[in-house]
Amino acid sequence: MYDVIVIGAGSVGSSTARELSKYKLKTLVLERGHDICSGASKANTGMIHAGYDPLPGTNEAKFNAPGNRLMYKLCDELDVPYQKSGTTIFATDDSGMEELRKLKRFAVENNVEAEIIPYPDLLEKQPDMGSEVKAILWVPEGGVTNPFSVTFALAENAYVNGVEFRLDSEVTGIDRADRMDSGQRSAFPDGANFVVHTKDDAIACRMIVNCAGLYSDVINNMVSDEEFKIIPRFGAHVILDRKLSSKLTTTLMETPHDLPGGGHTKGMAIAPSVGGTMLLGCDATEVKDPDTTEWTMPSVQQIIDYFKKAWPILPLAKECPEFPEDQIIAVFGGCRPHADTNDFVIGEPDDAPGFVNAGGTESPAFASSPAIGEYVAHICIDRLAAEKKDDFNPYRKGKKIFRTMTDDEKQQAISEDPDYARIVCRCEMVTEAEIRDAIRRPLGARSVAGVKLRTRAGMGRCQGGFCSPRVVEILCEELGLNPLEVTQCGGNSQILAAPACSLKAEKEA
C-alpha cells in the first residue's frame, strides 16, 4: 500500500512528488501518458511568470509569485537552465496604459515587483523599443526556462529519492473506503482510504493528490461531489529559428485586451527560449478534445499577422526590419486545463478527506507548480505525520550541453567521451553523448519525442529530418528494440511500418 498516489506526472505532479520525496512516505506517481511531461506541461512556453497579473485573492495569485521564486531555486538545485530576463509588457495606446496601471495595482497586491516606465525612460531598459510604445511595465522577476527540462528533472529527482513512477497508467476509477459497505471495506488493506484502478492494477493508498491537469475534473469527479469541469483551451505557438535570438533579451508582451470577436486575451507574447529559439503566441480557443494537438490556420495566421504588424515597434526590428516569416521552423499547440471555477482548484474538497486537488492548472500553473506542489504535498505530509528523511538529495546533475560549451569545454568533453563529437541533430547541435544520456537516465527517454524533449534533437529548423533516423537507431541500441517498435511518443505512433520488400510480398501472397 502506498501512503500517497500522485495522479499525473506533469510539472505540478512532478513537483508534488519531489516535495513528498523529502519525507518518509511511500509514494507512487501514475501517469497516463507514455512519458513524464506528456500533457499541458509539454505544450507550454516555459515562461516563469512573476505573478503580477493574477486577480488578487485567487489561488492563481496565491501560488504564482511564490512559485516563481521557488522555480529559480529548483532550477539551480536540479541543474536546469533558465534566464531571469524579466517580463516587459508594452502599451501603445490609452487603453493599454489603463491595463498597465491595473497590472501594476495587481502586482502590488500580489507582492510582485513591477514598475511602469514611460517613454523615453524605458529606453534605458529596452534601448531599441519603438517610439510608438507609450510605456512598459517592467517585471524583473519574470523569466524563462524549459518546461520539459524542469518536469523531467523534478520527476528524476523524486525517483532517485524513492518515489515510484508508473507510465502508461491511466486511472480508470477510484474506490473510497468510506463509501464502501463493511464487506467491501474489508478488502481494503489496513489504513487504506482509497483504491485507485488502472487498466492493469488496483492500488491502495492513504491519500491521493490529483495533478491530472486536463483530466483533473474527471479524477475529482470520481471521488467528490463538489464537481468542477475542465474546459480545454487550445493555444498555438509559432517558433522562430535562433538567428535573432541574441537580440531578444526579455519576454515582450502586449497588454491584455478584449478580442474583436469576443473573449479576452492576456496578449500576444514573444519569449526567448533557453534553447535559443523564440516562441510567439498564443491564442486561446475552447475545444472539446483535451488531447488534441491540431492547430488551425486562422489561429496561427492571427499570431503571424499580429507580429507582422507589431514588429516595427519591437526591439528586434533594428536587426531585422520585417517579421522574418521564413524563420518559422515549427508550430505547436496544446490545451490548457481551464476550470469552470476560473481558478486553480487546490486542496481537499469538503466531502473527500484524503483526496487533494491540484487541478484546473492552466497558465500560470507552470510558474506556480513548485508552490502548488509544496502546498499539496504538505497537506499529505501533515495529515500522515510524515518525518523528514535524513538522506534526501536535493541535487541532480544534468548532462552538459555541447552547444553552449566553450571551445575548451568542448575539447575536454570530447576527450572524455568521443560521443560528444558525434553531432546527431545538426540544427540544434545535439551530440550522441547527450542522446544516450537522455535514454540512460532514470525515467529516461523511450521514444523519439522523449529524446527530443530531453535534448532538443529534432527541435531545430529541419524538425528531425536529418536526425530522427539516427535517433531511432540509438534508441534501438540502448533499449534493445527492433526499429519497427520505436515510436514517436508511445502507443500506436510507430515511426516505421514494415521492412523493405515485405509489403509487396504480403500483397502478392
Place this chain on the structure above:
Amino acid sequence: MNITKETDLLIIGGGAAGMSTAVSAYENGIRDILILERNNSLGGVLRQCIHNGFGLHRFKEDLTGVEFAQRYIDKIKEYKIPYMLECFVIDLSDDKVVTCVNPSEGLMKIKAKAIILAMGCRERTRNNILIPGVRGAGILTAGTAQRYLNLEGYIPGRSVVIVGSGDIGLIMARQFVLEGVEVKAVVEIMPYSGGLPRNMKQCIEDFGIPVYYNSSVTKISGRERVNSVEVCRLDENRRPIPETAMKIDCDTVMISAGLIPENELTEQAGIEMSSSTKGAAVDECNMTSVPGIFSCGNVLHVHDLVDFVAEEAEETAEYAASYILGNMDVSYSGTIEVLNGEGAGPVVPCRINRNIRAESANLMFRPRNKYRDAVITVKLGSRILAEQKSIALTPGEMCRISVAGDKLSGAAGPLVVSVTGTINN
C-alpha cells in the same frame, strides 16, 4: 584556442559538390586539400539515391546516384585527397578559419587559403509550409523517407499522400508503389509540377497516381498517427476553397515541397547573402563577398540535376585553385549586377566583376512559369548580349545561358535576364 592545422583548400561538405571540387582542384594543381564531411561516408544525399538518371550529361551514362558518387570517391582515393568523416563544422569565420569537431581529433581550428562551401541543402518541412493539423507519427519529408527505405531498409507507412511535387517526392512515389505502399495522391499548390518532366512521366503518370494541382493539404488528422488529410482546391489568391474539401485516408504525409540551401555557416561568417537566391551573393567565379571563400552546388542555389552541380563545382574549383596559386586578379574595379527580369527566377551569379575573370559568364536560373516557344534574353540596358530559344521551359528545369566575357568587360550594368514566350501552365 590556436590554429591546429593549415591547409590550402578546405572544402566543407563531401557530397556531389564537395567531391567534384576536390577532384577538380587536384586536377588544377592543388595538392594540399581537405574535405570535411559530417557523415560517416562521402557522397552526401547521393548515398540514398538508388534510382537512375544520374550522369547523363557529365558521364554520358545512365548511373544511379550511388554509382555517380562512387566515380568521385574513386578519384578522391586515386588522387589520395585527404578527407575527414564524422567531422562537424561548428563555426566559420571571415578570416577563413573553420572550427570543427571529430571523435578522434576532438576540436580543431583549421585555417585555409581558400574555402569552398559545399554544404548542400535541407528539405522544407511541414512547418515551413504551414500545413495545419495534428502532430503525431507519419509526417516526414521525402528525403527522410528515402533514407529510411534505402539506407535503413524500412518502409515508413502503408498509404501515403505526397505534399508537393519536388523530384525526391516523385522518385519516392514510384518507389513506394513498387514496395506495395498505396500512393493516394500528389498535392501540388502550383498549377505545374516543381519536378523534372521526366520524373512526372516516369514516376507519376506511368503509375496512374492522381495529381491535384492548384490544391493544398489543409488539415492533417489523426491521434498517435496520421489517419487522413483534407485537401482543398485553391482560388486565384492561393487560398483554400472550403467547399472543395476532400478527405483522403492515409497513414503517412510525405512532404516534397522544395529545398532550402543550408547557409547557417555562411551567415555566421558574415558573408553577404543574396536576398533573391537565399544563397551567398557570388560573382562569376562563385566567389563570395569574402575573397577566397567560394560557394557552389545546392548550398549556392538548388539545382535540378547533380550533373550540373558537378559541373558548377568543377568550375568553382578552377577559380579557387587559381586564387590559391595567386593567378587570380583580385583587384576590384566594381561589379555588374545581374537581375532577374520578366519570367525569370533569381539568377546565379548575382554579380559579375567588371574586369571579368572568365571567358564567359554562365548564368543559371529557373523560369517562373511553364513556357512554350520561349526566348531567354540577357540585356545590358537595351542591348541584347545573349539570346537563346527553347521549345519548352518548366520551373522544374534550370535554364543556363552564357554571355561572352568580352561583351561584359567594362560594362556598368545591370544585366537583366528575362524569359518571354507562351505561358503554358
